[in-house]
Every structure is written in C-alpha cells, then in structure tokens.
Amino acid sequence: MSQTRPLVTLIPLGDPEALRDRYALARVDEPDLTLADLLRAHPAVSTTPMTPELLDLPVPRIRVVVAEATSGQPVYLPPGLVAAAAPDGGEPKPGGTSTVKADAVVRPKHGHPQHIDEETAVRLAHDTDITRAAKYLDSGLSVLVVCEKLLVEHLAIAIGRRSGRSVIAVDVVSSTARESAMTGGRRQQQLAALHTAVREAKPRDLIVVPNLDLLAGGTDMALSAEARELTDVLYDRNESVLLGFVDPSLVIPEVLANRFAVRLAIDLLPRELVGADGAKVPVGQALVTAEEAALFAGFSASEFYKHIAGMNAVRMRHGVRFAYQRYQGSSAVFEDLVTEVRNFKAATSASFDLPNVSFEEIGGYEDIRRELERAVHLINHAEQVPEKFRHELVPRGYIFHGPPGTGKTLFAKAVATSLKATILVVSGPEVTDMYVGESERKVRDLFAEARRNAPAVIVFDEFDSIAGRRSGREDGGSRAGNAIVAQLLTELDGFRPEVPVLVIGTTNRLDIIDDALLRPSRFRPIHIDLPTTAARRRIAQVHAGNFEVTISEELLDHLAGATERMNGDEIRSVFRDAKADEVLGNPPRAADARRLGELVGTLRRTAQDRDLSRSVPSSRVSSGTGRPAGPTTTLFSAHLRPPTAAVPTTGEDSPTP
Incomplete structure (x- = not known):
C-alpha cells in the first residue's frame, strides 16, 4: 500500500x-x-x-x-x-x-491520553460550563463569561460552535498588551466594528466580544467615556445575542454587566470529568499524558488534584509541561512533580512565594504545634472526609494573637510549608485604600489569586487594622472598615474545601476584632504567648544550630532562665549578634558564653529602660510579673563564665568584682 x-x-x-x-x-x-x-x-x-x-x-x-x-x-x-x-x-x-448536543464534545477515556493540546484540555475540563453557556445562547440569552484571558480564545470557539448560532467575532486584541494594545485608535476601531455587528446582526447570529473588559476601560469606578460609548453600542439593539468575556482582575461597570442575562464564572478545575462511557475520570488523569505520568513514578491523579484545583485548564497544562521539561530524561517521583508545579505557581504569581519554614525549626509551643499539625492533616486529606461534613470539618482560618515577636508569622509559614502551599504575607494597612470600593476590590483580588495558586495561605499581619469591630457611624473611615469586614466574611463564607486556601490573621489586639469574624466556623483564635522556660531553651537550641554557635546543655539551661519574659525574636537576636561579631567584628569576638551573657544583659537593660520610660511602677518588675531586674551574673552565675573570666554586669570588658 x-x-x-x-x-x-x-x-x-x-x-x-x-x-x-x-x-x-x-x-x-x-x-x-x-x-x-x-x-x-x-x-x-x-x-x-x-x-x-x-x-x-x-x-x-x-x-x-x-x-x-x-x-x-x-x-x-x-x-x-x-x-x-x-x-x-x-x-x-x-x-x-x-444545535446543542451532548455528543458535540470530546470525552475523556479511562487511562492517560497519548497527547493533549490546550484547546482539548479546555473543552474537557470545562465541558459542563461550555454546554450551559451554549444552551443559554441557543435560547436567545446573552452570556457574560468571567474567566482568565488564557481561556478566552478556546472558550469562545467551543461555546460559539456548540450554541448552534452563526458566530460573528469582533477582532480579538492580544491579551499580552493590556495597556498598550487598546490605545484610543484601536479602541475606536473595536467599538466601530462592534457597533456594526450589533446593528446588522441577524436573528440567529451570535456576537462574540472577547475583550469586553478592555473596551470598557477595565474599571468599575465612575463610568468612563469609553464605558459610556460601549454602553450605547451594546444597548443599541437589546435583541442581539452577545457572548462577552471579562477577566476577573478587570471588572466592568454594572450597567454593562446588566446587558447580559446570564453571568458565568469559569475558573477552577472540577475534581472529575465525565468519561466516554459515562463513568467518572479524575481530571489529573484526563489532562495529563501517559508520557508525563510515567516520568513521575508513583503519580496519583486523585492526590494531584489538590495541587491544581485552583488552576484553569491551560495554566494547569503549562505547569505540568514546566515540570516535565525540568525532569525529562532523568528519574523523578510524584513528589518532584508536586514541587515543580508549586514552583511554577510561585514563579508566575506577582505576590505569592514559597515558604521554607518547618515546625521543627520552631522551638517550644508543643500544644500549638499539635493543633496546627492536626489542621494541616485535615486540609491535606479533605477528600477522605465525607462530603456532607467536609465544609464543616476543614478549617478556613485562624487568628494568631499574642505579644509581638512570639513567632505568629513563623507559625503561618510553617503551616504553609506543611501544606506544600504558596504563601502571601500582607500587612493589613496595605489593603486599605482612600478610594471608595478599592479596599474591597483588593481583598477580592487577594482571594482570587490565592485560589489560582491553591493550596495557598494568606497571612494578614496587623489583622486588627482591617478587621476591627464594625460601627454604626456614617463617616468615611467607618464605612470603609465595615466594607472590608463584610468582604472578608463573603470570602470566608464562599470557602471551597477542594480548593485549599487557609487564611491566617496575626494581631496583639484580639479584643477589637469584629465578633462575626470570631465565630468558630470562620476564624479560630490561637493564643501564642511569651515562651515558657522549656520553650525558651528549645528556641535557643534551634537558633544556636542555625547560627552554628556551640553551646552546652548546661549553658542552654541557664540561658533559658536568664531570658525570662523575652520573646523568641529577642532570643534569636542574641545568637545573630554573637555570630555577627564572630564573623565581621573588628576585632572578631568568639560567640562564647561571655559574649552571649553580654548580649542578654544588653537586652535586659533595654527592656528596663523602656519600662521606666513608660512610667511602669518598679513593683511590676520586682514582683516577677515583668522582666527580671538585677545584674546578669545573678542569673548566669558561673555557668556562663569561661575558665579565666567572669560574665560582666554591663557590656564592658572588665570582669565583675
């Protein structure tokens, strides 16, 4: 042949x-x-x-x-x-x-495909949404799709074909140049083409507007000149059937959105797809090729889902190809795939990073560690929880409260590391904005990006600055604060266990946090107090190892006693400064017992001076409720002395008499 x-x-x-x-x-x-x-x-x-x-x-x-x-x-x-x-x-x-038919789509088969392109991945992953949109359009209802720009090209084709209508696509603008591509001249050409399409549309025509957000100016604030003109165009003939696309980060005025009878959000990947034989196929199997799965030994489609649930089909394929190129030609295991997809999410995110803090690096606080490790276990194994209990049992958020320097953010990073999650640490005041509606938009955007990078942890430092108790006053500041709290409540109530996003707030003012946020179904408070003697010993041991400072067991015991009422950050500073003097001092000084004693003494005197400047009664110190007073040698005694020298009372070099 x-x-x-x-x-x-x-x-x-x-x-x-x-x-x-x-x-x-x-x-x-x-x-x-x-x-x-x-x-x-x-x-x-x-x-x-x-x-x-x-x-x-x-x-x-x-x-x-x-x-x-x-x-x-x-x-x-x-x-x-x-x-x-x-x-x-x-x-x-x-x-x-x-017309719209059930068999007008490629169905996944059992087993991994030999090849899959982006268009097929989108049609497989979002088949239900495509069919739903097509049915609305077929019945004469305009549809507004909210999705990332990566999906627009593929969704526009798939929905248009399945709608049974004749597609009229307004010229598509490249999504890689949001700001520059839609200059005045280009925008006017787009509007003119859209106006012509709307006025000349026949009864079974479908007008597709891939970049409705860019035409509108990409804002939901006061109606701009572009938005007004676009509104005139779209409302010129209400009977015209439209399919518009809006990126979640580029909202449009409500008057424009109201032109569309139906709004659909197409973003997250489903856990399972319907196969060719009607059976369920894991999305991690349907969208990963046989060659890719074979490269990573021990590949588990069900386990992989929680690491890709927040990604759309195109971005998920990019992440898998990113990992495949990294390990092609070498031996790799499933854990390598998870790590590389996590790296890919962090590399393509403007805000989220990869934490590298483990619970083992946090000294003491055993009870808190156990509680957080339990939460991590629940989140990591959410798929094993019966579905009817999943929403209630999987935690949504925590508030770490306590004195400054006690490791609240460190605990949040350890949680994210254990979850193999990305993390974003944002200061509360960074969220607030002087313009009406902007603070809520920032909160929405943070949660949307967290879902795209799930599993993810959002840490709100100084949480009390944005989550304070709501008031009934009508001044601008009160209204803005109330709106942020309301948006936080909305995001928490929209929690989806299959897309792991954990929210952690840190504060030393739990008393002013809004009561609605403190409900057990939203944020669970965890008190992180100053460390106990045993915790201080462990903290000192951890930081001595981190800074490669040799320290005996006996010295650890006395260092733990000498640092009473100090927080973990202060204990860390003792080893940091000792190491700095050893490496960069002029002349260099050994990081020995003598130097550690001097640094602890300096911290104690600083604390005493601070207490005096605040007019703290001396009885507070002498009663044992504050930081201990007195010379350093009374606590370190001979245990911090090298054989030939005593630990000084002050930071001077002369020995104590």
Missing part, C-alpha cells in the same frame, strides 16, 4: 463538530479505531465510494476531511453500514444545522 494516507471526504448526517472532534481524538488517543467504527458512532456519507478495505483501516492512517454538502454533489453510503438516524432524531440530511 502507498505510504501516502488515503483521503476521505465525509459529509456528516448529524453534527459536523462531533465528527471532527472524534476524528481529532482518535488520531491521538484511539490508534485502533477503524473508519467503520467512526462512521457507526457518527454517521456520514462520502463524496467518493469507499471500499471495505478502507473501512477496516485505523483512523490515524487516514486523512479525513469533514465538508458540507453542495448542490449536485454525489454522495455514497459506506458499504455494509446502515445510515443511522441523525442525533436529533430527524431524518439523516447532509449538512444539517448544528
């Missing part, structure tokens, strides 16, 4: 898109599907006679062209096959009009 693949031109008796989709799938994922099998599933006639030998050939060895019937064109039934009824139940007719 000739090496050239035979060409077959088919005229479908039903939905032409369904035939094209199945042919495309068969070429990459069904190597044994014959032409006869294809025609049994999707009846069609050919423009030239087909032989039985041709029908027995696998589809990948045939070039198939799907065409429309033309007047006077002779057609031939496949030999030995009976022409089935068209999918809509009517008589078979070449070139029938397309």
Whole structure:
C-alpha cells in the first residue's frame, strides 16, 4: 500500500463538530479505531465510494476531511453500514444545522491520553460550563463569561460552535498588551466594528466580544467615556445575542454587566470529568499524558488534584509541561512533580512565594504545634472526609494573637510549608485604600489569586487594622472598615474545601476584632504567648544550630532562665549578634558564653529602660510579673563564665568584682 494516507471526504448526517472532534481524538488517543467504527458512532456519507478495505483501516492512517454538502454533489453510503438516524432524531440530511448536543464534545477515556493540546484540555475540563453557556445562547440569552484571558480564545470557539448560532467575532486584541494594545485608535476601531455587528446582526447570529473588559476601560469606578460609548453600542439593539468575556482582575461597570442575562464564572478545575462511557475520570488523569505520568513514578491523579484545583485548564497544562521539561530524561517521583508545579505557581504569581519554614525549626509551643499539625492533616486529606461534613470539618482560618515577636508569622509559614502551599504575607494597612470600593476590590483580588495558586495561605499581619469591630457611624473611615469586614466574611463564607486556601490573621489586639469574624466556623483564635522556660531553651537550641554557635546543655539551661519574659525574636537576636561579631567584628569576638551573657544583659537593660520610660511602677518588675531586674551574673552565675573570666554586669570588658 502507498505510504501516502488515503483521503476521505465525509459529509456528516448529524453534527459536523462531533465528527471532527472524534476524528481529532482518535488520531491521538484511539490508534485502533477503524473508519467503520467512526462512521457507526457518527454517521456520514462520502463524496467518493469507499471500499471495505478502507473501512477496516485505523483512523490515524487516514486523512479525513469533514465538508458540507453542495448542490449536485454525489454522495455514497459506506458499504455494509446502515445510515443511522441523525442525533436529533430527524431524518439523516447532509449538512444539517448544528444545535446543542451532548455528543458535540470530546470525552475523556479511562487511562492517560497519548497527547493533549490546550484547546482539548479546555473543552474537557470545562465541558459542563461550555454546554450551559451554549444552551443559554441557543435560547436567545446573552452570556457574560468571567474567566482568565488564557481561556478566552478556546472558550469562545467551543461555546460559539456548540450554541448552534452563526458566530460573528469582533477582532480579538492580544491579551499580552493590556495597556498598550487598546490605545484610543484601536479602541475606536473595536467599538466601530462592534457597533456594526450589533446593528446588522441577524436573528440567529451570535456576537462574540472577547475583550469586553478592555473596551470598557477595565474599571468599575465612575463610568468612563469609553464605558459610556460601549454602553450605547451594546444597548443599541437589546435583541442581539452577545457572548462577552471579562477577566476577573478587570471588572466592568454594572450597567454593562446588566446587558447580559446570564453571568458565568469559569475558573477552577472540577475534581472529575465525565468519561466516554459515562463513568467518572479524575481530571489529573484526563489532562495529563501517559508520557508525563510515567516520568513521575508513583503519580496519583486523585492526590494531584489538590495541587491544581485552583488552576484553569491551560495554566494547569503549562505547569505540568514546566515540570516535565525540568525532569525529562532523568528519574523523578510524584513528589518532584508536586514541587515543580508549586514552583511554577510561585514563579508566575506577582505576590505569592514559597515558604521554607518547618515546625521543627520552631522551638517550644508543643500544644500549638499539635493543633496546627492536626489542621494541616485535615486540609491535606479533605477528600477522605465525607462530603456532607467536609465544609464543616476543614478549617478556613485562624487568628494568631499574642505579644509581638512570639513567632505568629513563623507559625503561618510553617503551616504553609506543611501544606506544600504558596504563601502571601500582607500587612493589613496595605489593603486599605482612600478610594471608595478599592479596599474591597483588593481583598477580592487577594482571594482570587490565592485560589489560582491553591493550596495557598494568606497571612494578614496587623489583622486588627482591617478587621476591627464594625460601627454604626456614617463617616468615611467607618464605612470603609465595615466594607472590608463584610468582604472578608463573603470570602470566608464562599470557602471551597477542594480548593485549599487557609487564611491566617496575626494581631496583639484580639479584643477589637469584629465578633462575626470570631465565630468558630470562620476564624479560630490561637493564643501564642511569651515562651515558657522549656520553650525558651528549645528556641535557643534551634537558633544556636542555625547560627552554628556551640553551646552546652548546661549553658542552654541557664540561658533559658536568664531570658525570662523575652520573646523568641529577642532570643534569636542574641545568637545573630554573637555570630555577627564572630564573623565581621573588628576585632572578631568568639560567640562564647561571655559574649552571649553580654548580649542578654544588653537586652535586659533595654527592656528596663523602656519600662521606666513608660512610667511602669518598679513593683511590676520586682514582683516577677515583668522582666527580671538585677545584674546578669545573678542569673548566669558561673555557668556562663569561661575558665579565666567572669560574665560582666554591663557590656564592658572588665570582669565583675
């Protein structure tokens, strides 16, 4: 047989898109599907006679062209096959009009595909949303889709085809130049083209506006000149059916959004897809090729889901390819894939980072560690919790409260590390904005980005600055604060366990936090107090190891006693400064017991001076409720002295008399 693949031109008796989709799938994922099998599933006639030998050939060895019937064109039934009824139940007719049908989509098969492109990934992952949008459009309702720009091209094609309408696409602007591409001249051309399309649209036409947000100016503030003009265009003929797309980060004025009867958000990946046989297929299996899965030994589609749940189909494919290129040609395990996808999310995010703090690096606080490790276990194994209890049992947020310097942010980073999550630490005042509505928008954007980078941890430092108790006053500051709290409540109540996002607030003023946020179903308070003697010993041990300072067990005991009422950050500073003197001092000084004693003494005197400046009664110190007074030597005694020198009472070099 000739090496050239035979060409077959088919005229479908039903939905032409369904035939094209199945042919495309068969070429990459069904190597044994014959032409006869294809025609049994999707009846069609050919423009030239087909032989039985041709029908027995696998589809990948045939070039198939799907065409429309033309007047006077002779057609031939496949030999030995009976022409089935068209999918809509009517008589078979070449070139029938397309309507919304269940089989007009590529369905995933069990097992990993041999190949998958971005368009197929989008159509597989978001099939339910595509069908829903197409049905609304088919019934004459305009649809506004809220999705990331990466999806727009693929969704516009898929929804338009499945709607059964004639698509009129307004010229698409590249999403890589949001600011520069939509200059005045280009925007005017877009508006003129849209105006023409709206005025000349026929009853079964569908007008697709891929960059509605850019045309509107990308803001929901006071109606701009561009938004006013666009509003005039879209409302010129209300009966025109529109399909518009808006990026979540570029909102549009409500008057424009109201032109669309239906709004759909297409963003997160579903856990499972409906397979070709109607059974459920894990999305981590349907969108990961066999070659990619084989590279990472121990690949688990179900376990992989929590690391990709917040990504859209295109970004997920980018992340997997990113990991595949990193390890191609070498041995790798599933954990490597998870790590690289996590790196990819952090690298493509403007705000989120990768934490590298473990619970083992935090000294003491064993009870708090156990509680947080329990929360991590619940979040990591949420899929094992019965669905009816999942929303209640998986934690949404914590408030770490206590004195400054006790490691509240450090604990948050350790939680994120244990979750294999990305993390964003944002100061509360950074969220507030002088313009009306901007603070709420910032909160929305933070949570939206966290979901895209899930599993993720958002840490609000100085949480009391944005989550204070709401008041009934009508001044601008009170209204802004109330609006931020309301937006936080909205985001927490929209919590989805399958997209792990943990919110942690840190504060030393729990008493002013709004009561609604302190409900157990929202934020769970955890008190992180000054460390106990045992905790201080462990903290000192951790930092001595981190800064490579040699310290004996006996010295650790006395250092723990000498640092009473000090926080973990102050204890860390003792080892940091000792190491700095050893490495960079002029002249260098050994990080020994003597130097550690001097540094502890300096911290104690600073604390005493601070207390005096605040007019703290001396009885507070002497009663044991504050920082201990007195010379350092009374606490360190001989245990901090090198064999030839005593620990000084002051920071001077002379020994204590």
